[in-house]
Amino acid sequence: MRRRTIAGYGAAGAGAIALTLFVGWWRVDGPGAPEPIGQRPMALTEMDFRLTDHEGNEVGPETLIGRPTMAFFGFTYCPDVCPTTLSDISGWLDDLGDEAKQLNVVFITVDPERDTVEAMAEYVSYFHPAIRGWTGPEGQIARIADGFRAAYERVPTEGGDYTMNHTASVFLFGAAGRFVTMIDYHEPREFAVPKIRRALEEETEGAT
Amino acid sequence: MKKIIMTGTLAALLTFGGLSVPALAGPVDVVVESAWSRASIGMNRPGAAYMTIRNTGDEPVTLIGLSTPLAMMPEIHETKTNAEGVSSMSAAGEIAIAPGESVALEPGGLHAMLMRLQQPMTEGETFPLTLLFVDGGEVTVEVPILGIAARGPED
Structure with a gap:
């Protein structure tokens, strides 16, 4: 039982880390990334x-x-x-x-x-x-x-x-x-x- | 790749041939190859010199500075270009070169920045540039001055 709890915590921890990494990716490199500072030059x-x-x-x-x-x-x-x-x-x-x-x-x-x-x-x-x-x-x-x-x-x-x-x-x-x-x-x-x-x-x- | 064991005569020959500019003046096991610089317009603008510095010894060497009668403030600088395409230059600090390794001073990266020129850099002339190492060793190289629009040592 205790072992299962620890495994559960482990899984939850790994999930949290994965979520953090995903959110980080989304904001920095993914679709949620801000517009780059170097925008397209005007005509x-x-x-x-x-x-x-x-x-x-x-x-x-x-x-x-x-x-x-x-x-x-x-x-x-x-x-x-x-x-x-x-x-x-x-x-x-x-x-x-x-x-x-x-x-x-x-x-x-x-x-x-x-x-x-x-x-x-x-x-x-x-x-x-x-x-x-x-x-x-x-x-x-x-x-x-x-x-x-x-x-x-x-x-x-x-x-x-x-x-x-x-x-x-x-x-x-x-x-x-x-x-x-x-x-x-x-x-x-x-x-x-x-x-x-x-x-x-x-x-x-x-x-x- | 050229074998880097040479006598003063051979060094002089190669220098004369324009193939490379080896320097064996100091106690440091360092060879400087393909040194070149661009001519200046007058004396107000800083100059830049480029070369490959090769550690031919068994011990690491650390380049800590430069000296030349041509400029009051010669320094190794590094150009960096960031993700937005903006280029900036700053002093590179000490440069460690592992045994058998070399460091390239080339356009857009490391360069010998020659600030406060004492005389104009004239195409076709050369000037002595001394590399100062942390152990007190020195290596002096004669740097050819090429045209302002030169792109490399062969131009």
Whole structure:
């Protein structure tokens, strides 16, 4: 009898643990999980921002609509991720060859305090010539980042300097301005060019 | 994989051949391979250098710091990208390397962050970078400076 009681407690305990695990799964990974913080970016047609490109031209969402777009946030004082991503993008553009000419390619700074138009002009000149560098007032950078659902944050470093944490994914939009997909920083690089082609095909679908 | 027992002459030869940049300067049994860095724009922005650090000895080694005449504040940093795709960088602290193991400093992960440059990093030049180990050992490597858009040691 006593043994059966203990077995019963054991079963109830195991059941409780299983239930706890299930509830935990449901809330964290299962259907009950909250919407991920990185929501889907807005369509370019729904965005509203005014920035300046590295040649001093005023730009906004309308600058991008009509051609597929590849865009990326970063800053020129970034020693690792940004030059690496810009080199990767340059490599993908080389792989695409003539197809790349149909694309808008934009590098948007999250550090407008240091990344002036001149700083952006010099920086982008070292990478593929299709890459445009955009900067602008802090408030406008916040608006474009919000539209892309991109995050950035200023982080002080030793000696009074600062660095920027930022979304390192590369965003792809179709010619009509619809968000297509993104290339995550840690994604195998051979997936990138097919994804860019998907954004390019989006244009064809939009046109027909 | 290259066999890592070599004399200074062979090391010099390989360095000259651009195949790797071995360094056997210190008492530490460590070999540094494939070191490279990107050119800088002026001196205001921090630079980054990459390499593979291989422990060829029988004892664990612990990398505790860097020194170079090129930068006042060289530090090993690590870039991390979280589930939301946000990248951040922070000091990596001490790096232990087990016997026979190696640690890769590569884009998007660990890197030698070269803060407060004392001179611009010019493509085609090299600079000495000394790795400091916990037992007082040092290994100095000559790091080639490649173009700003370089993607790896062969670029």
